[in-house]
Amino acid sequence: MEQKRTPKMVRTWIKGYLFILPSIVGFSVFVAYPLLSSMYYALTEWGGYDRPRFVGFANFKYMFTVDPAFWPSIRATFYFVLMSVPSSLVLGLFLAVLLNRSLPGIKWFRTIFYLPTVVPSIATLTLWLFIYQPQYGLANSVLRALGLPDGTWLTSEMTALPSIVLVGLWQVGAGMIIFLSGLQAVPKDMYEAADVDGAPRWRILLHITLPMITPILFLQLILGIIGAFQAFNQVQVLTGGGPNFSTSLLNFKIYDDAFNGKLFGYSIAEVWVLFCIIMIFTLVTYRYSNRFVYYESDNSR
Amino acid sequence: MSKSQPMEGAVLTETIQSSRRRFPILDSIRFVVLLIGAVAMLFPLMWMITIALKSDNDVFQIPPEWFPRELHWSNFITGTREINFWHTFGNSLFIAVLCTFGQIVSSVLVGYGLGRLSFPGRKMWFSLFVGSLMLPGFVGMIPMFHLFTSIGWYDSWLPIIVPAFFGNATFSFLFVQYVKTIPVSFDEAAKIDGASDFYVLTKVLVPMTLPVIITMVIFAFQGSWNQYLEPLIYIVDQSKWTLSLAMASYTGVYSTAWNLFMAADLIYILPMLLLFFAGQKFFMQGLGSINSASIK
Numbered sequence: 001m002e003q004k005r006t007p008k009m010v011r012t013w014i015k016g017y018l019f020i021l022p023s024i025v026g027f028s029v030f031v032a033y034p035l036l037s038s039m040y041y042a043l044t045e046w047g048g049y050d051r052p053r054f055v056g057f058a059n060f061k062y063m064f065t066v067d068p069a070f071w072p073s074i075r076a077t078f079y080f081v082l083m084s085v086p087s088s089l090v091l092g093l094f095l096a097v098l099l100n101r102s103l104p105g106i107k108w109f110r111t112i113f114y115l116p117t118v119v120p121s122i123a124t125l126t127l128w129l130f131i132y133q134p135q136y137g138l139a140n141s142v143l144r145a146l147g148l149p150d151g152t153w154l155t156s157e158m159t160a161l162p163s164i165v166l167v168g169l170w171q172v173g174a175g176m177i178i179f180l181s182g183l184q185a186v187p188k189d190m191y192e193a194a195d196v197d198g199a200p201r202w203r204i205l206l207h208i209t210l211p212m213i214t215p216i217l218f219l220q221l222i223l224g225i226i227g228a229f230q231a232f233n234q235v236q237v238l239t240g241g242g243p244n245f246s247t248s249l250l251n252f253k254i255y256d257d258a259f260n261g262k263l264f265g266y267s268i269a270e271v272w273v274l275f276c277i278i279m280i281f282t283l284v285t286y287r288y289s290n291r292f293v294y295y296e297s298d299n300s301r
Numbered sequence: 302m303s304k305s306q307p308m309e310g311a312v313l314t315e316t317i318q319s320s321r322r323r324f325p326i327l328d329s330i331r332f333v334v335l336l337i338g339a340v341a342m343l344f345p346l347m348w349m350i351t352i353a354l355k356s357d358n359d360v361f362q363i364p365p366e367w368f369p370r371e372l373h374w375s376n377f378i379t380g381t382r383e384i385n386f387w388h389t390f391g392n393s394l395f396i397a398v399l400c401t402f403g404q405i406v407s408s409v410l411v412g413y414g415l416g417r418l419s420f421p422g423r424k425m426w427f428s429l430f431v432g433s434l435m436l437p438g439f440v441g442m443i444p445m446f447h448l449f450t451s452i453g454w455y456d457s458w459l460p461i462i463v464p465a466f467f468g469n470a471t472f473s474f475l476f477v478q479y480v481k482t483i484p485v486s487f488d489e490a491a492k493i494d495g496a497s498d499f500y501v502l503t504k505v506l507v508p509m510t511l512p513v514i515i516t517m518v519i520f521a522f523q524g525s526w527n528q529y530l531e532p533l534i535y536i537v538d539q540s541k542w543t544l545s546l547a548m549a550s551y552t553g554v555y556s557t558a559w560n561l562f563m564a565a566d567l568i569y570i571l572p573m574l575l576l577f578f579a580g581q582k583f584f585m586q587g588l589g590s591i592n593s594a595s596i597k
Contacts, residue, residue, distance in 0.1 A: 012418060015498060019414025022407040023430055026467025031433045033448070034441035041444065048447065095338065098331050111581070112339045115346070118577045121527045122545040123566050126552050127349055130559055136361050138348050145364065170345065201327065230437050233529050237549055254439055259534055264443050271439045278437060 038268045046265035048258075059269035070270075072245035073253045076161060077274075080231060080249055081281075084165045085224040092175030093217070097205065099176070100183040110180070114173040125237040128167045129154075132238075154239055157246040164234045164247060175220055182216040183209060214293045222282055229278050250274050353377070353563040360560045373560065380561035381568060384547045385539070393544040394572070396458055397525035403465035404472060404521045405514065411468045412476025413502045417488060427477070430470045438530075446534060456537045461528065472517045479513040480506060515583040519576055526573060544569055 017024070042059060044052035063070050099110050116124070131138040132153040140150045153163045186209060194204045232251045235241055241248035241256065248256075251274065258267035347367075352360060354372045381387060415427050449460040487509075488501045496504070507514065532543040548569055551562055577584070 013420040016414050016418035016420030016423065019418060019498070020411045020426055020468075022466065023411040023468030023470070023473060024426065026407075026464065027426075027429060027433060030441060030445065030464055030467065031436065034444035035436065037444045038440055048443075098335055098338075103328060103332055103335070109335045109339055112342055116342055118523070118573045119346075119570050120523075120545065120573055122529055122548050123570050126548055126562070126566060127345055129552055130352070130563070131345060131348070136363065136365070136559075138345065138365070141363070141365050170342070173342075226435070226437070230439065236529075236533075237552075251437075251439060255442075255530070255534075258443055258446075264447070268443050271437065271443070275437055275440060282435070 038271065041265055042269040042272050044265040046268075047262045048264040052265060055265075059266050060273075062266070063269060063273065069245055069248060069253060073248045073250045076246060076248055077229065077250045077277075079161055080165065081225060081228045083162065084168050084228050084231075085221070087165065088169060088172050088175055089217070089220060089224060091169060091172045092220070093179050095172065095176045096179035096183055097209070099180055100209075110177075114177055117171045117173040117177075119171075121233050122237065124167065124171065125233060128170075129238060132163060155243065157243050160239055160243060160247045164231075164238060167234060167238070175224070178216060178220060179213065182213040186212045211294045218285075218289050218293045222285060225281050225285065226278055229274060229281070250277075349563050349567065352560055353380075353567055355560045357558070357560060376560050376564040377568065380558075380564035383558075383561060383565070384551050385542075386544075386547065386565055386568070388540065389542045389544045389547040390568070392458075392541065393526060396461055396528075396543060397522050399462050400465040400525040401518055401521040403462070404469045405517055407466050407468040408472035408517065409476055409502070409507065409514070411473040412480060413498070413506065415473065416477040416480040417485070417501075417506075418498070430468070431474055434470050434474075442530075442534070449535070455535060456541065457535070458541065460535045461531050465525075469521070472521070475513055475517060476510065479510050483509055512583045515580050519580050519584055522576055523573060 041052055043054060043056055045055045045058070046052035095113055099106060099113070103109070119127075130136075134140060134150065134153070134155065137153075139153060143149065143151055152159045154160050190208050190212070191204065194208055199207075230251050231249050232255060235247050235249050235252040236255070239247040241252055250270065254267045254270045254274065257263045257270065261267075348365075351365075351367055351369060353376055354374070355366075355369045355376075356371060356373050359366060359369055411430075415423060415430075445460070449455065454460050483506065487505055491501050491505050527545065528543065529545045529549065532546045536542055536546065548566060551565065
């Protein structure tokens, strides 16, 4: 019986591997190889075109003790993550709740709030570059129309990073739509039961809707953290890291060190520091998630 | 279960109506908040359009005029004459179509293998592929740059296009999750009739997974159209530039001709808008499935 099956099973195995072959090759070449080799490159002095020279942990020592741009960039990165992740989560969820129940023109509202995320990154950033333009930009025109003094936006150390965060909030629709589809998936019978009990809307929101979408909230939080730590285009197009390193996010510094400074080995060492920071943040978030994440099939955990 | 759903739907609409009767004020507030929000969201885009239609002098008018008296449609022609616009537009389109095609085909094949066929090591590969999503993109950037450069791919589109044909972990994951919601009996019925795996995939499963595939197409095209870092590090020759590179450099070179720039920028946005509105129906449906897949 078993022997009769075997050739057929082997055929299925081979077939399975043939189907996933693209990803096996892709994973080996584009993930495993660069990952393993960059573990070595992080310990070398390497300009990209010469031979890497093994220097041990000298890159890390230089990074933590000598490089004047490293700590400012860590500071900027943390500021950025702490400002952008919670604000876009809260705003996205808020909009999703507002857009969840029917209302005249609700489809139009949903489309309008999603629309900015369709605009390509570079088009968005170049548009905002002009919005923040000190004299003729929209941002200052609005302030003047309201009788307020001009803002400094991208030109001052204090306001440059918040201005970059604001651009991200314009594209909050990406998170909003995920929340919205989560809200739509909440079982209807739960609302029914609450309505029979005559529970007010805010209680339904607080005790049924929000707990039901905590898994999505959690996923969005993790993805948001990972994404925010890797912000690059914003800095490259809007500020180039300035003024005075105030927007020099670590990811931008890594690019800058590698391709403008020709410090390939050193910037790979910086990648690993970034990677460790992301891992720590993700693990800590994950660890504390079971305090607030509610799974419907709770016994499966 | 599915039979009772229309009933539930009826009950829900009634619930909404009854609560609307109870809270007409709440809904009015909601409407006003949404209206203000929507205006704020559209503001930058509307402004972009007015700037694109203004004359060179009107751009620098303080306070800005929202409805310019003369509409300078010629800005769209003049604006795209700079920076070799249509050439780079064509480059971007070519790259985006190839990348989208490659990612969808390879991810659907891999998704079928992982979701429908059983073989030893399937779970391990699945976790490896999904796990690779956790890695920051920059980990691979420099070694890959070195690798591609050393095989002579520097200043070509190959480092951008070729990887697209080797599966996209996110898309494969989505396809696996979506395919799981389709009963295996569909495959088995087709296989009893003598259909091959490839036939089952292309003729049975792909039509049934169309919403998620269209969602993937939109995301893949958007991803490629948006791509900035890879062209930035690989492509030097301006005739090979993508539109993202050209538009980013445009601001530096012609920093005063904002009306021309905005006109060009609007055309840069247009393919994404068209794709979004064309696929919107499927897109929302596909997103719904992504989300339910991600929880379960």
